[in-house]
Structures are given as C-alpha cells and as structure tokens.
Amino acid sequence: MFKRDFPYFANSKTVYLDNAATTQKPKNVIDSQIEYYEKYCANTHRSSYGDANMATRKYENSRELLKEFINAKKSEEIIFTKGVTEAINMIADTFTRDYKSVIISSLEHHSNIVPWHMQGRDLTNGLKVVGCDNNLNFDFEEYENILKKNPNSFVSVTHISNAFGKIHDIKRVCDLAHKYESVVLVDGAQSLAHAKIDVQKLDVDFLALSSHKTFGPTGVGALYVKEKHLENMKPYQTGGATINEVDFNSSTLLNSPYKFEAGTQNIAGVIGFGEALKYINRIGYENIKTVEKDVYNYLNSELEKIPNIIFYNDTKDCIGSRSFNIKNISHDDIGILLDKMGIAVRVGHHCAQPIMKKLGIKGTIRVSTSFYNDYEDVNRLIKALKKALDMLS
Structure with a gap:
C-alpha cells in the first residue's frame, strides 16, 4: 500500500529488491x-x-x-x-x-x-x-x-x-x-x-x-x-x-x-x-517494522522451498538483506536471468569481500527488502527464480 507514495513504482514494472544498495524516494x-x-x-x-x-x-x-x-x-x-x-x-x-x-x-x-x-x-x-x-x-x-x-x-x-x-x-x-x-x-x-x-x-x-x-x-x-x-x-x-x-x-x-x-x-x-x-x-517505525518483518519472513519461507538453496545465516537478529546461493549454479548467471524477467536483485560480493572469502565463496544473490515491498513482489521473485533455475539446470 506504500508504493503509491513512490513515483518510481508508477513508472517502472521492475520488482525492486535492491534496497540495501539504495532505496526509492517518496514524492x-x-x-x-x-x-x-x-x-x-x-x-x-x-x-x-x-x-x-x-x-x-x-x-x-x-x-x-x-x-x-x-x-x-x-x-x-x-x-x-x-x-x-x-x-x-x-x-x-x-x-x-x-x-x-x-x-x-x-x-x-x-x-x-x-x-x-x-x-x-x-x-x-x-x-x-x-x-x-x-x-x-x-x-x-x-x-x-x-x-x-x-x-x-x-x-x-x-x-x-x-x-x-x-x-x-x-x-x-x-x-x-x-x-x-x-x-x-x-x-x-x-x-x-x-x-x-x-x-x-x-x-x-x-x-x-x-x-x-x-x-x-x-x-x-x-x-x-x-x-x-x-x-x-x-x-x-x-x-x-x-x-x-x-x-x-x-x-x-x-x-x-x-x-x-x-x-x-x-x-x-x-x-x-x-x-x-x-x-x-x-509512516512511523512501528508500521515500518511490522510490514517489513512480515514480508521478510515470507520471503525467507518461500526461499527455503527452493531446492539446493544455500543460506549463510538464519533470520534471527536480521532485517533487510537475505543472501543465498544455489548449489552448483553461478549467482551471476541467475542475476542476469532475473534481470531479464524484471527482477532487480544484487549479485556479487556486495563490497564485503573479506566475509565472502571466509565463507569460501565469491559472492551471493542478495534480496533486500523495504517496507514498500509486498507479498506480490516476493511471489514474482520466486516465480522468476524457479524459471531461471530450470533454464540453468
């Protein structure tokens, strides 16, 4: 319901899930x-x-x-x-x-x-x-x-x-x-x-x-x-x-x-x-917290259903970003296909190379949410992700 306050969403069909990089701006x-x-x-x-x-x-x-x-x-x-x-x-x-x-x-x-x-x-x-x-x-x-x-x-x-x-x-x-x-x-x-x-x-x-x-x-x-x-x-x-x-x-x-x-x-x-x-x-932080946590938890629950998904932490004491990989599939390739389907996420090391090196990986797929994201955004991401994985398998 908050998307109406942000002109970007009236002018773009992109599912924007790169909020850790930058957020959209209200009118x-x-x-x-x-x-x-x-x-x-x-x-x-x-x-x-x-x-x-x-x-x-x-x-x-x-x-x-x-x-x-x-x-x-x-x-x-x-x-x-x-x-x-x-x-x-x-x-x-x-x-x-x-x-x-x-x-x-x-x-x-x-x-x-x-x-x-x-x-x-x-x-x-x-x-x-x-x-x-x-x-x-x-x-x-x-x-x-x-x-x-x-x-x-x-x-x-x-x-x-x-x-x-x-x-x-x-x-x-x-x-x-x-x-x-x-x-x-x-x-x-x-x-x-x-x-x-x-x-x-x-x-x-x-x-x-x-x-x-x-x-x-x-x-x-x-x-x-x-x-x-x-x-x-x-x-x-x-x-x-x-x-x-x-x-x-x-x-x-x-x-x-x-x-x-x-x-x-x-x-x-x-x-x-x-x-x-x-x-x-x-808007109030109580509203922001309630809406965002709900969508963040829904995102995590839907991602957990994806076969061969790899997480690096649980969601306790977390908010905003959810990083993962898919076993034996390049995160870069997934990111390219998601972009073709109108889904904006970030792939790579996210300017955090030392922790990536410690985890033994080059990077992750990062989905980062904000309070203007909703279940439909998550559903479109999951649908596109499944299609990308079918294409790359």
Whole structure:
C-alpha cells in the first residue's frame, strides 16, 4: 500500500529488491528538491536576501530534524557529508590516527576497511578484527579479549550488515568499549531505513548515516559526533563557509558544525534528506517494522522451498538483506536471468569481500527488502527464480 507514495513504482514494472544498495524516494522528497531549484535556489550561510535566507532555513531545518530524529543533544553534533563513506573517511583522517588500535568486525563493508588500510594498518599493525560464529553472530567474547589487550582503542563497526542483514548489538558494543576506555563509530548506512536510532541511549560516540539508503537523495549523508569529541576533531577540508577570520598570516575557524562543512554543500539533497525523515515520521517505525518483518519472513519461507538453496545465516537478529546461493549454479548467471524477467536483485560480493572469502565463496544473490515491498513482489521473485533455475539446470 506504500508504493503509491513512490513515483518510481508508477513508472517502472521492475520488482525492486535492491534496497540495501539504495532505496526509492517518496514524492515529497523529489518535490522538495524541485521546489528548491525552481523557487528559491540560492547559496546558504552567506547572503542575506530572501531566497538565500529561505535556503539557509530549510537546510538548517534538516539538521534540526535529524538531531531530533536520532535524539542528539545539540544540532552542533550533526555534520552533513556526502554519505557514510565520506563520514568514515573523515573520522579516519581527522580523529583516529593517534589510536594504536582500530577494531572492526568481520562483516564490514569496504568503506569501513579500506580507510584503515590507507593509514598503514593491517592485521599485523594496528587493525583488529572481531570474528563471528557460523551464524555470523558477533563474537563478544573475542571482542572483550581484544579490548582487554588493547584498551583506549577506536572501535568501528556496522550496525546492520549490508550483505547479510545481520544486526549487531550496538549497545553492548558501546558498553564494552567504554569499559576499556575506547570510543565507537557506528556505520549506520542501513540503519534508519529499518529502525529507530537513539544515540544517547546507545551511547555511541560517532554515527555515520546515509540519505539515499533512507528514502532520501543520493550524495548526502550525515555524521553524528558526541559533543565531547568535537574539540578533538580537525577539519577534514577547509575553505568557504568554515572560517571566522582570515588574513595572509593565519585563519580562525567557526565552531561545529560549520567548520566541518567546507564549500557549497548539496543544499537540495540536504533539504530532501529532511523531507525523507518527515516521511518516516508520518509512516512511523512501528508500521515500518511490522510490514517489513512480515514480508521478510515470507520471503525467507518461500526461499527455503527452493531446492539446493544455500543460506549463510538464519533470520534471527536480521532485517533487510537475505543472501543465498544455489548449489552448483553461478549467482551471476541467475542475476542476469532475473534481470531479464524484471527482477532487480544484487549479485556479487556486495563490497564485503573479506566475509565472502571466509565463507569460501565469491559472492551471493542478495534480496533486500523495504517496507514498500509486498507479498506480490516476493511471489514474482520466486516465480522468476524457479524459471531461471530450470533454464540453468
């Protein structure tokens, strides 16, 4: 019933099941960007005429909306970025270099692995990886042992695995980290599309968020930084909109968040991000959770009926993504045939090569759902999958 809010579904016959890659956008999000470009297109935080003031108000309103949405204490803790990838790179470059150890999980996206390699870290030098069991559950015993041996570390973990949908217990991750005087960055790229996040309740130090995976525009994201860490962060970039005073001898910068948002930002995108949050508020997370879990469980029950299907985890503590393979059949070949039948899923390693290597596979077929998907989408997927398997057998 929610498809009517999303123009994509009125203009495409595709069964869209690639929501972990990006979500579709409701009409209010699209309209808000068109309105900016058509009615008050101006730069923010610079000029004082009417359209510029309107653009600044709308932009800052999105910051206030996000602050309330994740229960941050202050708007100064919200920094707009291009997305989660830039947010993680920002923290890696501006905050973590002096930490002897960085601790990540085995289910990380490449965006939470490669930045640490760029610092010269690897398994023999400053990078620690928490393993998982045969059901891809985070190994908290190993995690605490690593923290005991490496106190005052920087922990950087995903909240929800993009490849397998596995949900990490972030509250427990944070509590253990703080017990050993460590700080925590959470990759929340998949989070807001599925669940309410309360940064104060979870006690996270940093939270990286995505707009385009949260029904908002591409090219926009945000970084929450707990207030006490702001003074220890150096600007990632500098230039226009970040300065208080400049002469040829020196520069002084504005306070957060502005000193971290150099240059002209994606103004229309940030405004659209705010509209996406409004949309979620109108729908309500209880409705989202109820509908999505129902469809996710139905998807799993129908997939379990497919002969020779291989799963890598059960659906406990999972949401969004369901990854699988079919014995002795290439996932790439299946993906090509599904596309020919109008089914959009992702096949491959999903930017999570290390966990794929541990599982001894090159990749999976990933079906990722959202609350606008329904039983009919699942039925069409299963019908197309069976036809593809008949063709490839």
